[in-house]
Amino acid sequence: MTTHAHNLPNVASRLKDATGIALVSLLLGVPMIGLKTVDAGGALAIATRWPWLLAFVATMFVGRLVLQFVLDHVKLNKAKRARTRPEIGATRPWLKWIGYGVVGFALVLPIAFSGNRYVVDTATTVLIYVMLGWGLNVVVGLAGLLDLGYVAFYAVGAYTYGLLSTHFGWGFWETLPVAGAAAATFGVILGWPTLRLRGDYLAIVTLGFGEIIRLILVNWTDFSGGPNGIGSIPRPTFFGLPFSPDSDAGPTFASFFHLEYSPEHRVMFLYYLILVLALLTNLFVSRMRKLPVGLAWEAVREDEVACKALGMNVTNVKLSAFAIGAMLGGFAGVFFAARQGFISPESFVFSESATILAIVVLGGMGSQLGVVIASVLLVLLPELGRDFSEYRMLMFGAAMILIMVWRPGGLIAHREPTYRLAKKGAQA
Amino acid sequence: MSEMLLEVDRLTMRFGGLTAIDDLSVAVPKGKITSIIGPNGAGKTTFFNCLTGFYKPTEGSVRMHHPVHGPLLLNEMPSYHVARKAGVVRTFQNIRLFPNMSVLENLIVAQHNALQTASRFSLAGLFGRAGFKQAREAALEKAEMWLTRLKLIELADTAAGNLSYGTQRRIEIARALCVDPLLLCLDEPAAGLNPRESAELNELLLYLSREHGKGVLLIEHDMNVVMRVSDHICVLNFGTKIAEGTPEQVQNDPNVIKAYLGEEDADDKEAA
Numbered sequence: 298m299t300t301h302a303h304n305l306p307n308v309a310s311r312l313k314d315a316t317g318i319a320l321v322s323l324l325l326g327v328p329m330i331g332l333k334t335v336d337a338g339g340a341l342a343i344a345t346r347w348p349w350l351l352a353f354v355a356t357m358f359v360g361r362l363v364l365q366f367v368l369d370h371v372k373l374n375k376a377k378r379a380r381t382r383p384e385i386g387a388t389r390p391w392l393k394w395i396g397y398g399v400v401g402f403a404l405v406l407p408i409a410f411s412g413n414r415y416v417v418d419t420a421t422t423v424l425i426y427v428m429l430g431w432g433l434n435v436v437v438g439l440a441g442l443l444d445l446g447y448v449a450f451y452a453v454g455a456y457t458y459g460l461l462s463t464h465f466g467w468g469f470w471e472t473l474p475v476a477g478a479a480a481a482t483f484g485v486i487l488g489w490p491t492l493r494l495r496g497d498y499l500a501i502v503t504l505g506f507g508e509i510i511r512l513i514l515v516n517w518t519d520f521s522g523g524p525n526g527i528g529s530i531p532r533p534t535f536f537g538l539p540f541s542p543d544s545d546a547g548p549t550f551a552s553f554f555h556l557e558y559s560p561e562h563r564v565m566f567l568y569y570l571i572l573v574l575a576l577l578t579n580l581f582v583s584r585m586r587k588l589p590v591g592l593a594w595e596a597v598r599e600d601e602v603a604c605k606a607l608g609m610n611v612t613n614v615k616l617s618a619f620a621i622g623a624m625l626g627g628f629a630g631v632f633f634a635a636r637q638g639f640i641s642p643e644s645f646v647f648s649e650s651a652t653i654l655a656i657v658v659l660g661g662m663g664s665q666l667g668v669v670i671a672s673v674l675l676v677l678l679p680e681l682g683r684d685f686s687e688y689r690m691l692m693f694g695a696a697m698i699l700i701m702v703w704r705p706g707g708l709i710a711h712r713e714p715t716y717r718l719a720k721k722g723a724q725a
Numbered sequence: 726m727s728e729m730l731l732e733v734d735r736l737t738m739r740f741g742g743l744t745a746i747d748d749l750s751v752a753v754p755k756g757k758i759t760s761i762i763g764p765n766g767a768g769k770t771t772f773f774n775c776l777t778g779f780y781k782p783t784e785g786s787v788r789m790h791h792p793v794h795g796p797l798l799l800n801e802m803p804s805y806h807v808a809r810k811a812g813v814v815r816t817f818q819n820i821r822l823f824p825n826m827s828v829l830e831n832l833i834v835a836q837h838n839a840l841q842t843a844s845r846f847s848l849a850g851l852f853g854r855a856g857f858k859q860a861r862e863a864a865l866e867k868a869e870m871w872l873t874r875l876k877l878i879e880l881a882d883t884a885a886g887n888l889s890y891g892t893q894r895r896i897e898i899a900r901a902l903c904v905d906p907l908l909l910c911l912d913e914p915a916a917g918l919n920p921r922e923s924a925e926l927n928e929l930l931l932y933l934s935r936e937h938g939k940g941v942l943l944i945e946h947d948m949n950v951v952m953r954v955s956d957h958i959c960v961l962n963f964g965t966k967i968a969e970g971t972p973e974q975v976q977n978d979p980n981v982i983k984a985y986l987g988e989e990d991a992d993d994k995e996a997a
């Protein structure tokens with residue numbers, strides 16, 4: 298503490314500041330707390346409560362000191378971090394091993410918890426958020442474009458599957474590329490008008506875009522079913538084998554593999570399906586990050602003007618980030634529709650966008666593993682909090698704030714450089 | 726008279742009522758160092774912004790004589806085209822690096838266009854095709870070459886934002902060189918450098934213009950740099966050219982002496 302004491306405002310000025318606050322509270326407190334009207338035998342009399350007032354003023358004084366102390370330290374930490382950026386030279390191979398460990402755990406989870414449908418279901422939800430987080434990470438984490446309407450692309454994917462399957466009998470796998478393309482198109486539609494916007498302004502426009510898509514879904518009843526949504530969406534099949542009890546229309550999953558029918562088969566299948574989709578997403582995004590376009594996304598996040606001065610077409614770079622992020626959201630939407638069998642605008646509200654954004658920010662912008670940890674936290678915390686239902690949101694908020702104070706760069710702020718100079722070069 | 730790279734003709738830039746550049750004509754030859762000097766607020770940075778497409782000049786034209794594409798009107802191009810097609814690359818007075826990226830990556834981003842084409846807009850890159858790998862190697866080699874030349878090779882894998890001011894200036898120049906510019910525009914590259922560093926800068930500028938035949942357009946306040954390396958100096962004051970010529974001619978020009986003495990008075994007052 299003492300080493301950087303010179304950076305902190307001195308004690309005298311802090312005491313002065315707190316005394317000022319105490320004086321204001323005294324002024325306000327005399328009429329509000331110090332004096333009280335009491336009913337003295339029909340007539341109104343004034344009673345005094347000086348000890349109360351004293352306690353109030355003292356609390357304000359101490360409270361202000363503590364608050365200032367905390368604020369100063371937060372500021373100081375921030376300044377310190379700005380001075381010392383993480384050294385890129387150091388690699389962190391263990392991060393990779395943790396990643397493999399997580400994948401291994403994800404692979405055996407339904408087997409380890411077979412019979413516990415709740416766990417597998419919750420894990421499926423976590424994986425949907427992981428996939429959405431990885432998709433949004435392209436836009437927010439890598440390209441640095443604050444997108445508050447990401448759920449719109451999730452909705453486009455879900456409704457594409459909902460409509461194509463119920464009206465034209467399309468299957469899950471055929472719809473996947475079409476839904477991805479549709480979502481990517483919407484990504485570009487959102488991207489075009491917002492190209493010149495940054496930060497707060499971009500956030501507002503994307504928020505509006507998300508709401509527009511939702512309102513269209515609510516109001517265009519002929520097209521989307523309005524608030525009632527779309528029901529009886531066909532569930533995905535195992536290469537054509539449905540997960541149902543015996544049916545007359547050919548073999549089912551259970552009959553084909555000579556298993557006894559169990560509703561758990563579908564739950565497990567859905568889990569592995571989203572796991573595969575999520576892993577493919579991860580592979581795709583990690584590869585893209587290492588390609589020129591991925592480095593360009595990051596460069597645009599760092600300094601757009603410098604990119605232009607180096608001859609980079611920033612428009613294309615941003616649009617590609619919007620399109621690819623949207624496409625991944627669209628894929629997740631298709632899965633969501635197939636899993637639920639029913640979709641309505643209720644599922645695509647702003648708070649959903651906020652949750653996905655929170656996952657990306659909390660996880661550490663651009664970090665793939667961070668997104669996984671944050672998704673687990675954000676899905677599980679509210680679940681665990683069910684027992685304290687009234688305090689659930691409070692706990693959730695407090696946890697978020699604590700994590701952001703403790704690690705403002707997100708849980709995993711480490712960035713692995715795409716290019717490294719070979720050892721020989723460094724020594725030459 | 727050597728071959729002209731850039732010809733600025735009667736350039737004027739107004740911001741509302743303020744005329745930041747007034748009817749300015751300059752020519753910049755290949756393989757020579759041309760300096761733009763003048764007091765603060767004279768319009769030097771604005772001039773660079775007009776050359777490189779960041780501002781659209783109110784009047785006048787900026788013509789680049791490109792060996793392949795022929796004459797190009799820079800004042801009608803978007804900024805990224807100025808660098809990409811016309812080969813005019815600038816640095817910034819307030820350094821603009823990619824601070825969280827390594828020094829090496831900063832130089833690779835500068836080669837984005839070549840790499841992006843080689844990766845067939847990511848399709849070939851996604852599957853690791855040989856053509857893309859070659860382009861990657863070539864980009865790394867070019868970066869390594871400039872890093873070595875600018876004595877930055879030891880820092881290649883460090884975050885650019887961590888380094889000292891002087892080093893960051895050098896990185897910015899190295900990064901600009903990776904775009905293979907025909908004309909390099911440097912906005913106060915010696916600001917914040919110590920005497921040894923600025924002597925090294927002199928050497929580098931001479932090397933680039935003499936050995937690599939690059940045109941150099943230099944905005945600089947440090948007279949140790951300007952007077953030693955410039956082939957031609959153009960003096961701006963309130964957006965107009967008040968003198969032009971070799972270092973000796975400019976140093977003895979009464980207009981220049983007057984403008985600079987006035988400036989020194991102002992500086993003294995500011996310091997007080």
Ligand SMILES: Nc1ncnc2c1ncn2[C@@H]1O[C@H](COP(=O)(O)OP(=O)(O)O)[C@@H](O)[C@H]1O
Nearest residue numbers: 740743745763764765766767768769770771772
């Ligand atoms: N975008 C702008 N809008 C309004 N005025 C500007 C803008 N850019 C520069 N100026 C004005 O133009 C004048 C020249 O500025 P500048 O080119 O930065 O000077 P120098 O680089 O020679 O110190 C200044 O008066 C500045 O305030």
Ligand SMILES: [Mg+2]
Nearest residue numbers: 769770771818
């Ligand atoms: Mg300037």
